[in-house]
Amino acid sequence: MNPGTDPRIAKLNSRLAYQRHWQIELFKTCYKKPGYCCFALWCPYCASYGLRKQALHGDLSRYICCNGNCPCSGRLNESSCPEFCLCLETWCCFAQSVATTRWMIQDELQVETTKCDKCIIGTMIFLQYLRCVCDILACFFSELQDAAQIVDLLADFTWCTVCACMQTQHKGELDHRDKNPTAVPPPLPGMMAPGVQMIPMGAPPSQPSYGYPPPPPGAYGAPQPGPSYPYPPPPGYPPAPGYPTPAYGGYPPMPQQPGMQR
Numbered sequence: 001m002n003p004g005t006d007p008r009i010a011k012l013n014s015r016l017a018y019q020r021h022w023q024i025e026l027f028k029t030c031y032k033k034p035g036y037c038c039f040a041l042w043c044p045y046c047a048s049y050g051l052r053k054q055a056l057h058g059d060l061s062r063y064i065c066c067n068g069n070c071p072c073s074g075r076l077n078e079s080s081c082p083e084f085c086l087c088l089e090t091w092c093c094f095a096q097s098v099a100t101t102r103w104m105i106q107d108e109l110q111v112e113t114t115k116c117d118k119c120i121i122g123t124m125i126f127l128q129y130l131r132c133v134c135d136i137l138a139c140f141f142s143e144l145q146d147a148a149q150i151v152d153l154l155a156d157f158t159w160c161t162v163c164a165c166m167q168t169q170h171k172g173e174l175d176h177r178d179k180n181p182t183a184v185p186p187p188l189p190g191m192m193a194p195g196v197q198m199i200p201m202g203a204p205p206s207q208p209s210y211g212y213p214p215p216p217p218g219a220y221g222a223p224q225p226g227p228s229y230p231y232p233p234p235p236g237y238p239p240a241p242g243y244p245t246p247a248y249g250g251y252p253p254m255p256q257q258p259g260m261q262r
Contacts, residue, residue: 011107018112020185022169023176026117029168036171041164048090048097051167054174055104065089067100098163105173110185124162127155 024032040047056062060082065073066089078085090097105111113121131151138148177184 015106015112018106018110020109020111021114022111022117022173024169024172025114026120026162026165026169029165029172033168033172037164037168040167040171041160044160044163044167045090045094047164047167047171048094048101049086051101051170051174052086052090052097054178055101055108055170060086066093066096067104069100069103070096095163098166101170102166105170108184109173109177111173120162121166124158127151127158131155 030037036047052063053060061079063078063082063086065076065078065085068074076085106113131148134144134148134151138145
């Protein structure tokens with residue numbers, strides 16, 4: 001596919017135009033919403049499930065696995081049992097589930113990630129890679145086993161806290177959206193390109209209306225009263241020239257032609 005016509009490239013380019021900021025900054029979530037932050041820390045899977053459902057405006061019939069960002073998305077017959085599929089996603093692919101909900105919120109509300117948030121999330125990801133490297137080296141060098149365990153603990157602590165803060169940030173943004181539906185901006189042109197998965201986009205879609213709109217009152221004047229029943233007999237038609245007028249309203253006898261006599 002030509003990169004100039006690839007809808008995914010158009011979607012990425014449209015994200016560069018986002019100018020809104022999160023309602024709660026990532027490093028402020030622990031004291032802005034301490035209750036939900038603790039809930040997301042101790043029950044991260046339940047928090048991810050609830051946030052995805054809230055991001056879909058409570059309509060799980062619009063659910064697609066990872067919002068169409070994975071090769072398996074849309075091929076698991078999610079529409080037959082979206083609740084169960086969402087549970088599997090949050091349990092088996094927790095990191096992808098949190099990231100997918102974050103991208104959905106950013107695309108719908110056109111929210112950009114600040115440099116501070118990128119630094120925090122990048123540090124979390126870097127520690128996960130460093131953890132893998134240390135664990136591999138510890139398999140060959142016994143002297144690095146203690147250092148690898150310290151890096152593992154640091155990576156786990158960072159992972160749990162940052163994920164809890166991210167989900168709390170999502171909760172604050174979704175609550176603000178639900179309280180202010182008019183604050184949802186219109187989608188950018190690149191986000192409406194064919195083949196781009198956008199769930200949801202603004203408020204839940206209403207039922208389409210068919211046909212033409214009704215005319216304004218008084219467009220055709222005052223209504224006229226209908227005819228009374230029974231209808232009056234229609235006026236008769238004058239007889240055709242050359243035919244005698246029937247005496248009793250019937251048809252005139254057919255004239256006899258020569259050769260028709262028996």
